[in-house]
Amino acid sequence: MIFALILHILGAVIWVGGMFFAHFILRPAAAPLEPANRLPLMRRALAQFFPWAWASVALLLLSGGGMIKLGAGGLAVQIMMGLGIVMMLAFGHVYFAPWRRFQRALDGSDLPAAAAQLKQIRHIVLANLILGLVVACIGATGPYW
Numbered sequence: 001m002i003f004a005l006i007l008h009i010l011g012a013v014i015w016v017g018g019m020f021f022a023h024f025i026l027r028p029a030a031a032p033l034e035p036a037n038r039l040p041l042m043r044r045a046l047a048q049f050f051p052w053a054w055a056s057v058a059l060l061l062l063s064g065g066g067m068i069k070l071g072a073g074g075l076a077v078q079i080m081m082g083l084g085i086v087m088m089l090a091f092g093h094v095y096f097a098p099w100r101r102f103q104r105a106l107d108g109s110d111l112p113a114a115a116a117q118l119k120q121i122r123h124i125v126l127a128n129l130i131l132g133l134v135v136a137c138i139g140a141t142g143p144y145w
């Protein structure tokens with residue numbers, strides 16, 4: 001149980017922390033750059049981050065499911081699982097729709113199209129970040145309510 005919980009916490013911290021860094025630190029730091037520099041920078045950064053996000057999703061699902069098998073449960077766990085799955089679907093959408101279109105637009109040097117896709121990614125990542133912070137608080141305080 002403790003082993004699964006440790007993997008679970010690592011998955012949550014890496015995924016939610018990565019989204020926080022991307023949105024609140026990297027994005028404003030890159031904002032003054034020209035699109036021709038900013039968009040490829042964001043592409044390289046997201047290309048580094050997304051494999052960690054996929055690994056976190058896998059860890060969260062396996063460890064969360066494992067803990068439920070071992071007897072964990074209750075309202076907080078139900079809410080966490082429901083919102084967690086919403087987050088994972090939203091991330092899957094980002095990865096397979098706007099992220100793919102963003103890369104294709106950049107490959108074709110269509111900077112305005114790439115910027116529009118990046119904006120979509122940003123909106124969904126911000127929603128997922130807020131959800132992730134809420135879910136982490138629900139998961140961690142659950143045993144006390």
Ligand code: HEM
Pocket residue numbers: 005008009012016060061063064065067068072073077080081082083084085087132133135136137139140141142143
């Ligand atoms: C999607 C499927 C998920 C399942 C099935 C799941 C399941 C669980 C379970 C069974 C526990 C142990 C609760 C207890 O024993 O009281 C737990 C704890 C926790 N979960 Fe999840 N979870 C999921 C997603 C998430 C997500 C997406 C996050 C954060 C973004 C998250 C963050 C946490 C945290 C912070 C804890 C508490 C760790 C602690 O004790 O400090 N979980 N989860």
